[in-house]
Amino acid sequence: MVSWWIRFMSLTVALLFAIFMAISVEAIGVNYGRNADNLPPPSQVIALCKKCGIQSFRLFDPSHDILEALRGSNLKVSIGVKNEDIQTLASNPSAANQWVSTNVAPYADDVNIQWITIGNEVIPGVEATLVTQAMQNIYNAKSSILGPTDSIKVTTVMSMAGLRNGYPPSNGVFSDEIVEVMRHVSSFLAQTGSPLLINAYPYMAYASDPQHISFEYATFQAPSPIIDGNLKYFSLFEAMVDVVNAAMEKIGFGNVPILVAETGWPTKGNEPFTSIENAQTYNQKLLSFVQSGKGSPRKPTQPVDAFIFAMFNEDKKEGIVEQNWGIFNPDMSPIYPLFPC
Template sequence: MEVLHWIALILSILATIHNHIGLVEASTDIGVCYGMLGDDLPAATEVVNLYKKYGIGKIRLFNPNPAALHALRGSNIDVTLGIPNEDLANLAGSQGAVNTWFAANVEPYLNDIVFNHIAVGNEVIPGSLAVHVLPVMKYLQNVINDKNLDSIKVTTVLSGTALASSYPPSNGAFKPEASNVMSAILAFLSARGSPLMINVYPYSAYSSDPANIHLDYAQFTATSPVVQDRALSYYNLFDATVDAFFAAMEKAGGGGVGVVVSESGWPSDGNGDFTTPELAGTYNRNFLKHITLKAGTPKRPGAYIEAYIFAMFNENQKPSGVERHFGLFYPNMQPVYPVF
């Protein structure tokens, strides 16, 4: 009995330490984007160990980085893999080009890595590269069909700039220059039960118009409805944005297609009082809680929404004018603020 008492005491102490330092297991519905635009980031093997340490079960890679893919072998971390924008034009040229890309970047890892999604391009619709997205998706789907890899879903990633309107959410609609390509893409996704990926940033809307978009609405902290859209009440801008996408998708013939939130986050520095560790921590903790409750949105209550926090690290090589402090961790792998 005395041995059992000491075992129980030790387990209790360990649990207390575990919770105190924030190592709370992440839901399988939440992942973190692994950006690599930095010259001071840790090695990929260390990064994968950091994901495992904090119980982060999903990772989004923006490109098929060999070091990252090698480190992910046998990790049991589900992978969303991106095809870089600069590769789209070449890959859209032929089935053979996509076959070669798949053979080099996916096939060698199929026995050791679970690929959930392959995202064809990031935020290229609307734009000059938009015309290449669907051809690459079709070629990629042919490879997946030939190899009986039905669990891998082919998709693409949109930003809020694809929407012509988003307020109120029921007015959500794609820009005219995006409508035709989105109608075809949504038909493709619907036929295969694949989701559309969307990047959702309440921070951007709040920081650009703080007079009209209140902080509590942007940070999931409002205690009463802020926007009333017919019968639907919105307590947070995240849900309103997702529902604006749903409305746009319905108008483009994709009402049955689901979404994955491929990026959302809040920077901890770089834009004065809009960006502090406290604000960033509040947003990301509330975002994680909101997603893991699995409540869906007012328009689609109970809908399954997988989501990714942007990003794992503060990266020091972001393009000029882009916030550089979205990371949950510093390059030395210490948390910027507690989330997990």
């Protein structure tokens, strides 16, 4: 009787652990940039993601060859609107209808499209004031074409450069030039139940100011926290998320969740800050943090989902650092162990 109970409990624990891992791993994704001339075909890339347990996949533009390869994969997909298309989509609802009809509708039945992102880091920037109208036009188009029950979220991806203060996190506030833009953007996101996407790179902050930012704090390994009121920060990643949360609260939209569209660590080009070991440390700790389901100190019950930048090194980018953010080689072997492939 006792041995039966032990076997039953062991199977139950194993099952619960498997369920937990299946749920939590969905929070981590990869960015699929293709500014390279040596990458494998999309079908092989999608197969690699499935083999490695990667559950989310971010595209910077609506590449049809990739969308075709994604059919039936069940990967959660984010499709980007290119920055240069924002003005047309904001000013012309028929162009938004055409964009959705061409890039979303043909794939909606068997590609798990979760997000449409209007631009990448156009806030702050000259096109920032166009983002809300472009989001609205794309949202109206998808609702009309796909039906009112469609669940695809329309959002945008902002740069941390839009924050005026970043330390301590509770002092986070949007810069004067984008406060009104962010009020309009956030109002749309709140009304449609969409997250705000941000690009957060602790590497860049650490490499630019190693005298005041420790490697341990930049890589989720701080032995003691930075204190902000009654909140404790053991990682710069969490602090970056909460800088944005604090800024959103100050404009009245603290209920809008934050999703990290890009984060990662380069493997070469700026030694000693860049190395395979440093990149592996950061991304492994990031993976553990995301899969834990923990939120940031400011929002501890709201898990922080993230996309690692990037799937592959991109040899056509300018500069050694920019070329070396990948977690896989072009032959699809891992640059360093990260996922259970």
